[in-house]
Amino acid sequence: MKKYLFLWIILLIGSWHVVAQANNDGALIRISTDETDLIYRQAPNGRLYQVYLGPKLMHQTDLEHFSPFAKGGSDGSAGQRGWEIYMTSGAEDFFEPALGITHADGNMSTILTYVSSEQKAIDSNATETIIRLKDNQYPLQVIMHYVAYKKENVIKTWTEISHQEKKPIRLNRYASSIIYFERPSYYLTEFNGDWAKEMNMTTQQLQYGKKILDTKLGTRAAMHVYPFFELGFGQPAEEHRGEVVLGTIGWTGNFRFTFEVDNVGNLRVISGINPYASHYELKAGETFTTPEFIFTRSDEGKGDASRSFHQWARNYQLYDGKGDRLTLLNNWENTYFNFDQDKLSTLMVEAKSLGVNLFLLDDGWFGNEFPRNDDHAGLGDWQVMKSKLPDGIPFLVKEAKKAGVKFGIWIEPEMVNPKSNLAQKHPDWIIRLPNRETYYYRNQLVLDLTNPEVQDFVFDVVDNLLTENPEIAFFKWDCNSPITNIYSPYLKDKQEQLYVDYVRGLYKVLDRIRAKYPAVPMMLCSGGGARCDYGALKYFTEFWASDNTDPVERLFIQWGFSQFFPSKAICAHVTSWNKNTSVKFRVDVAMMCKMGFDIGLKDLNADELTFCQEAVANYHRLKPIILNGDFYRLVSPYDTEHMAVMHVGDNQKKAILYAYDIHPRYAESTYPVLLQGLDPAKMYKVEEINLMPDTESGAAINGQTYSGDYLMKVGVRVFSARQTTSHIFEITAVN
Structure with missing residues (x-):
C-alpha cells in the first residue's frame, strides 16, 4: 500500500x-x-x-x-x-x-x-x-x-x-x-x-x-x-x-x-x-x-x-480489409444434416463447375455418442461423426483439392447441447443457474468464456482442426443462442461481471487464433445477422447478414447493412428461397455484396446453370470494384417498389449499376436514375451483363455511350413494370 x-x-x-x-x-x-x-x-x-x-x-x-x-x-x-x-x-x-x-x-x-x-x-x-x-x-x-x-x-x-x-x-x-x-x-x-x-x-x-x-x-x-x-x-x-x-x-x-x-x-x-x-x-x-x-x-x-x-x-x-474474398458453395440448403462424404465430394465437383473458389461444409459433421443429426445434440463434441465421415476431415480436404477448390468448415465453439459428452463431463463450464429450471434457446446453452479453461477449449476447437488439416481455408463461426440462465460457475460472487468478462474472454480466444492463424478467413455468423459489430470484425473477414435469403427481403437487409459496412464484409448467397423469383434475380441481388451459393446445381436447368457460371466469372472479373469501390445508394426500396445502387472504381474508369424492380404497381410512373461518383468529363459506355443464355438486353441504354456529366444530371431509365426483375450494367470509361 x-x-x-x-x-x-x-x-x-x-x-x-x-x-x-x-x-x-x-x-x-x-x-x-x-x-x-x-x-x-x-x-x-x-x-x-x-x-x-x-x-x-x-x-x-x-x-x-x-x-x-x-x-x-x-x-x-x-x-x-x-x-x-x-x-x-x-x-x-x-x-x-x-x-x-x-x-x-x-x-x-x-x-x-x-x-x-x-x-x-x-x-x-x-x-x-x-x-x-x-x-x-x-x-x-x-x-x-x-x-x-x-x-x-x-x-x-x-x-x-x-x-x-x-x-x-x-x-x-x-x-x-x-x-x-x-x-x-x-x-x-x-x-x-x-x-x-x-x-x-x-x-x-x-x-x-x-x-x-x-x-x-x-x-x-x-x-x-x-x-x-x-x-x-x-x-x-x-x-x-x-x-x-x-x-x-x-x-x-x-x-x-x-x-x-x-x-x-x-x-x-x-x-x-x-x-x-x-x-x-x-x-x-x-x-x-x-x-x-x-x-x-x-x-x-x-x-x-x-x-x-x-x-x-x-x-x-475489418480483418484483411484490403484483401480478396473467396466465393463459395455451401452445402446447407443442399443437404441440411443429411449427408455423407460421397455426397459432399459430389458437391465439391459442383463447386468447381460453378466456378467458385471454395466448398463450405456446414453444420452436422461432428458427434458420435451424441451424433449431430439435428440441433438437439452434439454441440461441444468436436470429433468427426464416423457414421457420416468415416475417413474424417483429411479426406474431405483431399477431395476438395482433387476437385480444384478450397475447403472450409462450420463451427459453433461457444455453445453446448445438454446432450453431449462435454455437458456431462464439464457441467461447471456452462452458464446455467444452479437453483432454477434451465431454459434452452434452440436446445443449447452457452459455455462460460469468463473461465480460462473454457477459453482454452474454444481455442482448441480451431487449433485442433488446423493442426490436423492445415489446408482448411475458411471457417464459418456461428453463435445461435443469447446468454440465458445467467449465472457463471467461475465468477461465483461476481456475477455482475459476467456480461463484460464473457466478451473479453471471447476476444482473448480470437486474439490467440489470429496470432497463430493470421491468414485464414473467417465468417462471423449468429443465427443470421445477430453479430455484426466492428469489435468482432477486427478478427473476421466478413459476416453473414441473415438466414433470410429471399432476394426481395435481402434487398432491404443489404440496404440497411450498407449504411455502415463495405460490400466485401456482407455475405450474400444465392439459394432456393422464394422460388417465385428467377435465378437471375437471386444472383443479381447477391452480386452487389460478397457473393456465394447455397443451391443445388442439379435443381437448375441448363440455361440457369450456364447463367450462374457466367455470372460467377463476371463477379470474379469485377471483384476489385465490387469489393473495394465506392458504394452509392441511388433509389431506396423504402421509398419505391424499385432499388438501384452502384459501385465506382477508385479511378472512375469503371462502375457497376444494379437496378431491381421489386413489386411495381400497374402503370406506375418510373423516373430516370441519376448516377453518382463518375467523372463528368469522361465518356462512358454502358453494357448490360448477367444476361440469360440466348437473351439480348432490352435496355435502351445498352451499348450507348454517355458522358459522366449526363449520367449524373440527366440519368438513365433502368426500371420496368415487371415483377422481381433485375439488370446489371457495366459502365466503362472510353477516354
Whole structure:
C-alpha cells in the first residue's frame, strides 16, 4: 500500500505543474479529420468541455474564440453545467452521466479535472489524441483516447479508467464516449429486427427526455436492436444532402446508446457497454478499458457518411480489409444434416463447375455418442461423426483439392447441447443457474468464456482442426443462442461481471487464433445477422447478414447493412428461397455484396446453370470494384417498389449499376436514375451483363455511350413494370 501511495504522490506532483500550466493557458485540444473538428477547452474550474463538433474550421486563430461557457449551462444559465468531455455522476449536472463510480469509502461523486494531453501520429493519415483527467479528491485517473482518420473522416474513441484507492471501486456507468449537439431539431434513425428480418430502418424525431437503444442478450447481441445509429439535424437523415452523424460501438455484447435532449434543446449522445446487470468491481492498479465508439459526420447526407465508414473499415478495422474474398458453395440448403462424404465430394465437383473458389461444409459433421443429426445434440463434441465421415476431415480436404477448390468448415465453439459428452463431463463450464429450471434457446446453452479453461477449449476447437488439416481455408463461426440462465460457475460472487468478462474472454480466444492463424478467413455468423459489430470484425473477414435469403427481403437487409459496412464484409448467397423469383434475380441481388451459393446445381436447368457460371466469372472479373469501390445508394426500396445502387472504381474508369424492380404497381410512373461518383468529363459506355443464355438486353441504354456529366444530371431509365426483375450494367470509361 505504501508503494501505491508513493506512486500517487509522484503522479500528483507531476500533474500539478501540467494542470497549472493548462489553467494559465486555458488548454485547447483540437481533434481533426480533413472534414471535421472536435474541440475541447479547459475552463477556469480546471475541467474540460466540448466547445465544438462540426465542419473543419479553416483558421487556427478562430479557435481562440471558443469558451467552455459560451453555450451556457444545461439549465439555460451561464453556469458550468453540461458539455463535459466525460460527464460524471454525483456533481451538479442533472442529466445522464457517462461515468458513475462508487468509491471505496462509499462516496458516489466524481469530478474530473484536466491533467494533460498529447498527440501522436499512428501513420501519415491517423493521429491519436490522449487526454488525461483525474479526480482531485481520489486517486482516480481517466484517460480518453481519440484516433482521427483524416481522409476517411472518422473518429474512434475509447476510455481507460484506473485508480489507486485502498479498496476496489465499483463502476456503475462506464461509457466509451459522450458527444453533444446544439441544433434546432434532431432525427434518429435506428436499426431493429429479429431472425430473418434483420436491419429494419425506422426514423423518429427526438423530443425532450431520453431515447435508449440497448440490448441485454449477451452473445447474440444484435438480434433485436443493432449497434448503429444515424442522426439527422433539422430533418431526417437524407441520402444525398444535409448534416448527418453515423455512429456505432465496437463491442460483441450488450451495448447502450442514450440520446438525451435537455430542457434547452441540447442533445447528448452516450455510447458504450450497457451497464444493465454489469456493475464492475475494479481493483487498485487495474485498468478498465471501454469498447471503441466510432463515428463520422457529413454535410452531404448519409451516403457520403457511409462511404467514409466503408473506406475506414477496409483500411483499418475489418480483418484483411484490403484483401480478396473467396466465393463459395455451401452445402446447407443442399443437404441440411443429411449427408455423407460421397455426397459432399459430389458437391465439391459442383463447386468447381460453378466456378467458385471454395466448398463450405456446414453444420452436422461432428458427434458420435451424441451424433449431430439435428440441433438437439452434439454441440461441444468436436470429433468427426464416423457414421457420416468415416475417413474424417483429411479426406474431405483431399477431395476438395482433387476437385480444384478450397475447403472450409462450420463451427459453433461457444455453445453446448445438454446432450453431449462435454455437458456431462464439464457441467461447471456452462452458464446455467444452479437453483432454477434451465431454459434452452434452440436446445443449447452457452459455455462460460469468463473461465480460462473454457477459453482454452474454444481455442482448441480451431487449433485442433488446423493442426490436423492445415489446408482448411475458411471457417464459418456461428453463435445461435443469447446468454440465458445467467449465472457463471467461475465468477461465483461476481456475477455482475459476467456480461463484460464473457466478451473479453471471447476476444482473448480470437486474439490467440489470429496470432497463430493470421491468414485464414473467417465468417462471423449468429443465427443470421445477430453479430455484426466492428469489435468482432477486427478478427473476421466478413459476416453473414441473415438466414433470410429471399432476394426481395435481402434487398432491404443489404440496404440497411450498407449504411455502415463495405460490400466485401456482407455475405450474400444465392439459394432456393422464394422460388417465385428467377435465378437471375437471386444472383443479381447477391452480386452487389460478397457473393456465394447455397443451391443445388442439379435443381437448375441448363440455361440457369450456364447463367450462374457466367455470372460467377463476371463477379470474379469485377471483384476489385465490387469489393473495394465506392458504394452509392441511388433509389431506396423504402421509398419505391424499385432499388438501384452502384459501385465506382477508385479511378472512375469503371462502375457497376444494379437496378431491381421489386413489386411495381400497374402503370406506375418510373423516373430516370441519376448516377453518382463518375467523372463528368469522361465518356462512358454502358453494357448490360448477367444476361440469360440466348437473351439480348432490352435496355435502351445498352451499348450507348454517355458522358459522366449526363449520367449524373440527366440519368438513365433502368426500371420496368415487371415483377422481381433485375439488370446489371457495366459502365466503362472510353477516354
